[in-house]
Amino acid sequence: MKIVAVDPFYLKMPNITTDADGTQDTLVVRVQTDEGIEGWGECDASPLVSLATYCCPMSHGNIINIRQSLVGEVLRGSDDILRLHDKVLRNALDIQQIDHAYSGTDIALWDIVGQKLKQPVYQLLEDQFGSSSQGIDYPKIPYASVLFGDTPEATFQIATRLKSQGFQAAKFGWGPMGKFDRKFDIELVQSAREGMGESAQIMIDAGVAWKSDYKTAYDRAEAFSQYTPTWLEEPLAPEAIGAYQALSSLNPPIPIAAGEGCATFRMAEDLILNGKVDYVQIDVGRVSGITTAAKIRQLAEKEGIQYVNHTFKSHLSLAASLHVFATNEDFNLLEYPADGSELSQKLTTEKLAVGTDGQVRLTEKPGIGVNIDLHTIRDFLVSVKIELNGTTIFDHSVL
């Protein structure tokens, strides 16, 4: 089987706001083969900057675009996915955006190989990376991932709605958290807890509010602990590893989670080994795809911390994320986008539904197991045209 086309599609909602809502636009990537099998993946990244990584002219041997590295390549099985991952990243050693941009393609390649070999991706990963699950994929507890309301009252309303929808766990993040005073921060958490009820799990995402100020992060962890959140997420900036280390050394009363900003294996390794987080949250749409995410899962297992997905995109991303850690029973939480845009809701023809037991599981379909709705691609497509000296180097991908 040979790769014959690699096409990025930039999709967006008509109006974009500054809300920390990653579903307002997206970049999906289709990879086609000469056997007619095609795969899809999604990036959680700037669509235009990532798209440029697919078509930028060569600058030298360390700046070669993704299409040039892939089209014509042989794809037989997961060994080839790993080989191509190495090749693409090596050819783009000096393109900083490469990890974000390649994520969608790597996911699409796993999708293709799964379809070709008639296996779900988690099974291919089990074979490639090994684990002790004997190929069992375990159901996960979905936690609804939503933004805080602008006020404690609005947050309470959101939490109440989620509870009524049957969610037993929910993460509240960004919005006003850390932007006003201590009392307000605490009231936000209190409202989330009261809305969700005592028996639910709640997670608090501080949205890098305190940058490198680990003392304020510790103070908030202590103040929030009376509402027993499962974790405090991203209290600090992604690269403030020293501050994460200092926070950890103070033994905060609630676990610390971080990792969505990781674009490389090393960034996650650094956060785990030096930042000492309790939960590492990896976005397959940013970390150069499933291949690197699977290696980070292995590291989390070795270090005895919990791997969790970061997903604030469509159910294509959700399914891709879940394949990475489906076979580990202890990694039991799944970030579950609950408030996505119309674009994000309609991107796939099916959803990973919450089961009657309140849990989410993969199907046994081959590949990623979720299909793209081509109508949605057509309806939300941004037609991108890039000309260099009058020559078109990119004209919107054709379905």
Next chain:
Amino acid sequence: MKIVAVDPFYLKMPNITTDADGTQDTLVVRVQTDEGIEGWGECDASPLVSLATYCCPMSHGNIINIRQSLVGEVLRGSDDILRLHDKVLRNALDIQQIDHAYSGTDIALWDIVGQKLKQPVYQLLEDQFGSSSQGIDYPKIPYASVLFGDTPEATFQIATRLKSQGFQAAKFGWGPMGKFDRKFDIELVQSAREGMGESAQIMIDAGVAWKSDYKTAYDRAEAFSQYTPTWLEEPLAPEAIGAYQALSSLNPPIPIAAGEGCATFRMAEDLILNGKVDYVQIDVGRVSGITTAAKIRQLAEKEGIQYVNHTFKSHLSLAASLHVFATNEDFNLLEYPADGSELSQKLTTEKLAVGTDGQVRLTEKPGIGVNIDLHTIRDFLVSVKIELNGTTIFDHSVL
């Protein structure tokens, strides 16, 4: 003073090869103010991908492009440069390419403030970041930075030429190093030493040849040590920090240098604190500019290792690089591009020439102190046009 325009210019040579020669194309950035002062900077990065970071549509509050963050902003002094650095990177938290792309702009901002305050940038940095030099800028030993020849004989010829040009130090890198056998690698180093003569300094740049294989890296360090190179550079992949640590723990007989791949402060900090390198090599065109480079210089001073520039671009980049560490007498080496393309040679109207004492020093001109040749911009410009849904969002910057 207000920022009124931020314009990236993509320049390239007519023909681009896979050689590891970063001067075949470039992205320079011009920032203009309402007082008529303009500044220039250069990125060592994919021009098109970086340019997209200047004009990409907003995706949400963490994906906002550089122009949108800067145009209209107030610029009074270096405090504002630091404030804008924070603002731009925060607004682009989820654009991986931001550090590469913003580098040119940050350099341009230092250039502007220096012109406004009639001070060279190294003096502004002294005031902002402090040091013990009392504002003295020390001359540096330039080392010619060239690629290995394809054979030991070709490398010998290159070294002989550099010696005849008066260089007392030269770095040889990439090309065939690490691609054939051990004997060939050693012959390359031997040829460089023989061509340059016994009294010269030679540096060996392995161009990430051995990825994470620190044992082979150690073996080569041992084998090369008979030719007394000043350092062995990038024997391993940029993100193989664990392998750098393992290499360091073996106490290789020649110092280890790395760092050109650093795009963030944390990447450099990680390499210094965990990778235990002896020389940290920072590219102001990749690490989000002079601002972050100056912080890394401070860290190098604190940790007792040597800061060196990485520069494989024009003398605009060279001068910007030198300002960062000019005031530290112990940081006495300067990577000096000796084999650049016509584009790179002609980009500035003057060069940082090697003095009669064989050393390179800054002038006392305000700002960066090197002027752009606008003819070169015109002659080598790639006219870039980007349309989204038929609306032009970028049309090549006008001089």
